[in-house]
Amino acid sequence: MNRELKPPIIRHNDPYRAFYTSDNYLVAYLIHLLAPENGDSCLEPAAGSGCFIDGLLASGKKLKIRAIDLSENAIIALKVKYAQNKAIEILQQDFLLSSGGLFDDSFTFERIIVNPPYGGWQDYEKRNFLKVLFPDLYVKETYGLFVAQSLTKLKPNGRAVFILPETFLYLHLQKGLRKRLLEQYSINSIDIFPSTVFPGLSFGYAKLCILSIDNRLPIPDQTVKIRQCENLAELTMGRGKKHEVKQNSVLQRQEFTFPLNGHSSETQLIDASILRLGDVADCVTGIYTGDDGQFLRRLHNNSYKIKKYREIDPQKLVFKADFQPNLEGFRDEKCFLPLLKGGGVPYLKPLLWFIDWSAAAVQNYRANSKARFQNKAYYFRRGIGFPMVSSGRATASVIQDSWLFDQSVVGVFPKDSALFGFLMAFLNSRICWKLLRQINPSTNNSAKYLRRLPILLPASDCLVWFNDLVSNYLIKLESSAQRNVEIEIRLDEAISCVYFDALKDCQVEVVQAASENIKRK
């Protein structure tokens, strides 16, 4: 992969996002999936340096190829490169606006192959236009629009192959695109692989996927082959962890997310659950000051970004005893309140951060367009903080009623206080982590994903047991700050017991479905 030679553009406004797929093995694998036949018309709507055109030519088939790119530089280079080949037509066009007149709409193709721009910058006028064209899609992200637009250019029974960020398979914002694909097309295969197969490039996406899809309504038994590969060798040689899922089973799932490791007892429980975290607790994101360097202070022993954050002056702290919840801010010298930020500490996080809650600062949070004075009904309420980003395990810690929480934390506020201890234990449990990573396999724990966690409520005496144990543990932690691993394990095991039977039943269903599938074949 090479970057196109062009003057550096700041990432935010880069309209091209030109990362090229120059690895021959990868290109050959994509062409193998595309399986072009002699006489086929092929489209490459984000042609770049022409790596896929080279792949199509290397297939040895007699093909008619149309290559499109937005970039003038790319088009000039392509015209020079393929000057001798009459079967290749090269056009400078904006593929996304093609049905706006730039492109002959009646022209469709048997094969389409695309490595689209990811996150390409669209000006606001164009976004509005695209929103009309694709009302169910997320128009800020170019790759989804490229997929949708490409599929409108595909002949009946034609095939398209795309390289996309893996997040497309489960991201909340892409649910409209997934629904479209699952309802209207036949998905053949999805291969997932680390983006590090493109050396020297950081996409900001941990993984990518290759999607092979046909322009044909899915048959009732349509199965999608999902493969997880560790590296390029596994990908191109057909190895890796393989799963098959029914296409219509994905359509039944919440937000149409693909089960990346096939169906399991956890996915079954998630899909079948009648009660979710969002039903028993409000899950909301916290405040953003707009300028944390100015408005946050750190405790003296908090060494995180010492240059950015000033140390708190203890004279300016508001203590719980003097505390009156207040959304207008304090007019006093003492105006800094404790703030819970992200970071993985279970049950009780030591206080490391403080937020300026002076009247002037609060006024700024309300007025500054960069700040987020959001979900204020949950400020100064006792709740459970779950870090927005985490890896390795689930950790949840208390948000005290004299604290605030910022946008690096999802605040979980049980609708019934009797659930506090149980939910705190659940949100620290191994089961919660497994379920959450099935809902969103990345490290992102935003409120949208937490709300979907399946909740199995135990009997009321059991809820009392959780509440007592968690409350006593929190009191101990407040006085000594010494974690007690035994108590944490007891709570974790108690959560496993609550979920054990349901997960076992789900496992039976998964095994039954798999054996029926084998019999049918």
Ligand SMILES: C[S@@+](CC[C@H](N)C(=O)[O-])C[C@H]1O[C@@H](n2cnc3c(N)ncnc32)[C@H](O)[C@@H]1O
């Ligand atoms: C990720 S590169 C892919 C290039 C090539 N297909 C490959 O894999 O090596 C994306 C290409 O899309 C082009 N592009 C970006 N926005 C476009 C648009 N709206 N219409 C057509 N091409 C566009 C960029 O100029 C760039 O060459």
